Amino acid sequence: MIIYPTLEILDGKCVSLTRGRIDEPLLWHVDPVERAKSFAAAGAEWMHLTDINGLKGEDTNAALCEEIIRSAGIPVQFGGGFRTHDQVANWIDKGAGRIVIGTMGTREPDLLRRLAKLYPDQIVLAVDIFEGYIMTDGWRSRSSFTPESYVTAFDDAPLAGVIVTDIDADIADRDASLGVISGLAAQTRHPVIARGTVRGIDDVARLKYVKNISGTLIGRALLARDVDLGEVLAMAAAAPEPVADFQ
Template identity: 70%
Template structure:
């Protein structure tokens, strides 16, 4: 299982959002580029970066993200406000290892399928689930799609993976239930990357036993030092113990 250390960027700073709200960012007083380097030095295989400004329609972090891509030394999975072919292909050409699309997939699924075929293993679908529905526009708009049929609509596309967020669990700021994520992971052929579920190393160990979970994003827990990255990477890389079958 792959641990994706995660940096969320807002106005050039590393932040975490309370309940997904831009009005209440938690600002971490760390250097984004040096933090990216430190995650790579700890042994991370991938880095995940979300451009919060781009979600809101801006592009103020573009130069910083380019610095991170150059400095990290590991592939960067980039999300935040990708709403056009031109923007996606521009960032692929600028060195992003993968591009995460969310709202675009609800508005133009055919384009996302086409991009996945054109850039195999570089397009990741983000599925944010709240009260049984797929949310768009950075958690602000409730869509008309149920997550199971929505993910199934992309079964034929060569996606690199699907990031699933259980928003109900995330905004509660409590131990995340794996029911939503595990159910969706079992229903798709695409590898699933869980978001919002890791608050301790024990949560990493728990995810390893969920069918078709290929990775997890870990952001705030690393910055708050509730999770040690080297320890989490060791747990993620270790062999899982046998699980008894229940008849």
Template identity: 55%
Template sequence: MMIIPAIELQNGRCVSLHRGRLDEPQIWHVDAVERAREFAAAGAEWLHVTDFDAVAHNTETNEALVLDIIRHAGIPVQLGGGMNSMEKISQWIDAGAGRVVIASAAVTNPDLVKRAAHAYPDQVVVAVDVFQGKVMSGGWKEQSAYEPDDFISWFKDDPLAGILVTDIDADIADSDASLAMITRLAEQSPSSVVARGTIRGLDDISRIKYVPGISGTIIGRALFDRSIALEEALAVANAARGTTAPFI
């Protein structure tokens, strides 16, 4: 199973959000490019970057920094934030992003996903943010009428790189039901699933690696607050699987 470290950007700084609140970021006083290089040196194969300013305001505040990360991280970058047009998607893939993540636009304009996926096979990831059983958009602010199973099925014939599933309930309430929901979606998804927001310790990695259909998990805050060391996370993820999950 792949461990994908995440760097989240706001106003040129590395941040983590509490319950998705853009106005209350936890700021990490680190150099984003240097941290990306450290993740690569530790053995990460991919890096996930989210531009929160592009999500919230559709601005290019972090464009130079994101380009710097793409050029100097040393590993491919999966980029999310503001991917709401073919022009924007093409811009970042042409700039060197290995994959782009389409989130809100996948809800409001699913045809964009289909066009992008066929223009850039295996380079488009659809983000499925789930709260109280419904897919959310607008940076977790707007609840759609779509259930995640039906939403994912829209793209069953499209050459996606994967589906990125976030259980917002888990982020807000530390729900133990998160893994069950992601397991069910992974069983039904025609594309490989990457889980986000479920890892707080090494035991969570031990547990999720046993779920069929989950190809990886994204870890952000736990790496920045040092709850988890990336080297240890990779060791657990890459260890041979026994008949049951070994808990740390």
């Protein structure tokens, strides 16, 4: 299972958001570039980066995000409100290992499919769920799509994966969130990356036993030092113990 140490950037600073509330960010006093480098030093294979200003249609963090991508020393999975072919192509040209797409999938699904074919295994679909529906525009607008119909609609696209976030539960209710994520993981052929389920190393151990979950994003727990990245990486790399097959 792949651990994606995660940074969220708002107005040039590292933050964490609770249930997507941009007006109530938790600010971390760390250098984003140096923190990204520390992920590689600890042995991470990938990192995840979200430009929160980009989700709002602003490009104020563009230079910083480019510096992080170029300096991290590991591939960066990058999300930030990408709505056009040119935006995606531009950031792949700048070195982003993967591009995370959310709103585009609900409004221009054919464009998303074309991008996935043009950049196979570099496009990741964000599936953000609130009260049983897919959210768009940085978790601010509710679509008419159910998570189940949404993920299966893109089963024919060569996506790198699907990031599933249960906004209802977020960090506060890991069991409910894991239930939603594992349910969707059983309905798509794409590898699923869980978000919002890890507060401690035991949560990583639980995720390893869920079929079709290939990784997890960890942001707040790392920044708060609730988990040690080296320990989490070792846990994720260890072979899971056998599980009895009950009839």
